[in-house]
Ligand SMILES: NC(=O)C1=CN([C@@H]2O[C@H](COP(=O)(O)OP(=O)(O)OC[C@H]3O[C@@H](n4cnc5c(N)ncnc54)[C@H](OP(=O)(O)O)[C@@H]3O)[C@@H](O)[C@H]2O)C=CC1
């Protein structure tokens with residue numbers, strides 16, 4: 526297969542993670558980075574920076590666009606627009622709104638004979654696959670997902686979109702006592718609040734209303750309103766010194782039985798030095814699959830549930846059978 530020509534739309538943490546992943550992919554080339562900002566203000570590792578306003582001129586130069594905008598306010602607008610003209614992948618992670626996003630993107634992609642994979646990444650994404658494989662292979666079971674301790678890019682992005690916030694990050698902290706109960710085999714019924722806590726560190730703009738910012742965060746639907754959330758206002762210097770790393774990870778734990786008294790535990794653990802670099806690597810594999818599947822006639826919206834695993838890997842099916850089966 527010829528080299529896959531990729532464009533990145535949105536150059537933030539995730540955009541830089543995708544850029545690194547493409548640099549390691551022998552079957553791919555990064556041909557452009559699209560941005561809403563003045564292209565002169567954005568510096569990449571070499572790829573040309575193009576205003577998003579000029580994206581249509583690239584329709585015959587790009588095989589797939591990776592949308593790296595924020596889920597809170599960007600992707601539900603950008604992915605349907607891009608899907609009309611390009612194959613596209615995004616990491617949309619507002620779980621409650623995934624069905625609505627899927628329908629919007631599907632209409633746009635079908636109209637353009639393109640293929641769009643939404644909600645790539647690790648959760649939703651890789652963890653979603655683990656949850657569905659476990660449910661299929663162990664139907665009489667309960668599944669528990671724990672994230673962290675680490676930095677959620679989705680929640681950090683949501684915090685940064687609030688008026689008066691200059692810089693912000695959000696750390697997700699699993700309730701370790703709950704995690705240990707599950708790892709010990711207890712089929713506990715846990716509320717959202719009993720599984721995780723959320724801790725925010727932010728730098729407020731001069732003169733910003735901190736009480737208003739805190740209230741907007743702790744009451745934010747789909748992100749914070751169901752959790753115990755702590756909001757810390759800190760200085761620029763402390764933020765730059767303490768809060769620039771983006772480690773994360775988590776566990777998918779499934780407890781089930783195949784007959785009375787015959788119990789099984791499926792436990793998958795993920796430890797990430799860099800959330801954006803790992804997520805970028807997953808999205809690049811998704812981009813590979815989308816190009817291959819569209820070339821075979823697939824159109825509309827899909828998720829990772831719809832992707833045959835062999836489409837994600839650069840090797841041929843015969844090589845995979847010989848080396849990975
Ligand atoms: N499904 C999953 O497992 C995961 C999903 N994600 C998703 O990835 C999304 C993006 O996260 P992340 O990359 O950390 O967010 P960022 O805030 O770093 O970037 C989001 C967008 O903001 C713009 N931007 C970036 N830097 C600046 C700046 N200095 N000034 C102005 N605008 C800027 C960019 O768009 P532009 O270039 O157009 O200005 C960019 O696409 C998250 O919202 C989350 O939903 C992340 C990790 C895992």
Ligand SMILES: N[C@@H](C[C@H]1CC(C(=O)O)=NO1)C(=O)O
Nearest residue numbers: 618648649672677678679697
């Ligand atoms: N989508 C998440 C990836 C994982 C992490 C997470 C959380 O900490 O709440 N939920 O899902 C992210 O943006 O980092």
